[in-house]
Amino acid sequence: MTRIEELVKEQAEKHGRKRTSLMPILQAVVSSEHYLSEEAMLAVAKELDLSTADVYGTASFYTFLDTVPRGKFIIRVCKTITCHMKGKDEVIRTIEDILKIKLGDTTTDGKFSLLQANCLGWCHKGPVMLINDEVYPEVSPEKVSEIINQYLKKG
């Protein structure tokens, strides 16, 4: 059994092998592996006795269930109206400069992915971004440099 298969099996045992367990299992795989690989989706399909197309079809519907490799830290900058008005473009440019990647890309060391997201629900404190599940409201180019630098120091 590969590491991914073990992880999926462990999650299936925890959440059960019903269709209602599919989302929690996929979410758990993403939170550990940062994306759903072909191998992972095949393993989930096998554990839950579903067709792989069904698993992929479900996963690909959801923005947070990535099916392409992502970094350990996924940065999602809110791009919707008020965050746009309050300067999300400058924030994105700053992150691009620091990490030397473009929006949508992942750093070569696999540590960071930089993405945009639709409304994150902090419109009164924009611009806002998520790094994995962590929220950073009211970010500015200065503040975002500090935050990213802290993550750069992390393992």
Place this chain on the structure above:
Amino acid sequence: MEKQIKKVDLIFGKVDYADILAKSLKRTRDEIILDVIDSGLRGRGGAGFPTGLKWKFAKNEEADQKYVICNADEGEPGTFKDREILTQVPEKVLAGMALCGYCIGASEGYIYLRGEYNFLLPSLYKQIDAFHKKLKELKFDFNIKICSGSGAYVCGEETALMESMEGRRGEPRNKPPFPTQQGYLGKPTSVNNVETLVFALMIGQEGPTKFKELGTFDSRGSKVFSVSGDTPTPGIYELELGMTLEQFVNEFGDGDTKAVQVGGASGFCVARKDFKSTLIGFEGIPTGGSMMLFNSSRSMFNILNDYLEFFEEESCGQCTPCRVGCQQLLKGIEAVKKGVKPPPYLEELQKLSDTMRIASKCGLGQSVPNPFNSIIKNFREEIIY
């Protein structure tokens, strides 16, 4: 004299929820449901269905299992009140769910929490544990679990939400059957917004009269507003319903407000000339709480463009009017802006958006014409030039 906007504190004030539940459990289910109907409470997520009726329909269904779902998939741009409610008074939300469970005869409840709010999970789990202990003391059998979303706006639509909970793509179902007949796993289900559940609990405590006295005939009570955009005081405010947009702008505007988007991206854009005549509520423009203010420095083209990009990405793609409509509206205004298409093309696009209202399967596609038509009507020049 101009009427002042009345600030209300039903949602965020601390209460002895165990006491409210204990007293409610001594009453009959019908008595409580009648109180909720009498109060005039309508769903606070935006659609505004009478809450008491929803509970009554779910109660009247015969089934071995029923479910309560708290819709915390707050995704409407400009709305952030449910996050604040779940942060500040989660115990009131849980108690509202238990009250609903008692009324409709459900022993299981789910909170569908949007993935963007995952940071709330640790504290919510703690609250739920404590809440379950309290319910045990009250000898009331009701169990609450959390389902996490994964970043899909359309899952706020109640049938898409249940599809997602069942482990499928979040594509809305045909109605009927309505969720109160066949909801989660085919069982009768009451899906209520976070804020609605807290109001129901407060009506349980205060009785219907106090709530009914607030607001207007069609829009009873108060409402939590999410205020953002060009305002010196962005944030969350619980206000009595029935104010005009002019009163609202006087309170929250920056002195240069040219338009207010009432009800989020899927709501209506109201221009300055109409502030006085526009009532915020079900007899005027309803809102799930989102109020975005724009001052004269803002380009309404950019704003409409942002909305359409949002809908184009968030359309589930299941029905053609919404999937293709969102794409064509977005392409269309860009073409007009660039001069590739002549200005009268905007009228063609409006016909398309009217078609979306009639032909789309769910509220997403049906409400795209709200911002589109209102912005084209009020700010045509800004879209063209």
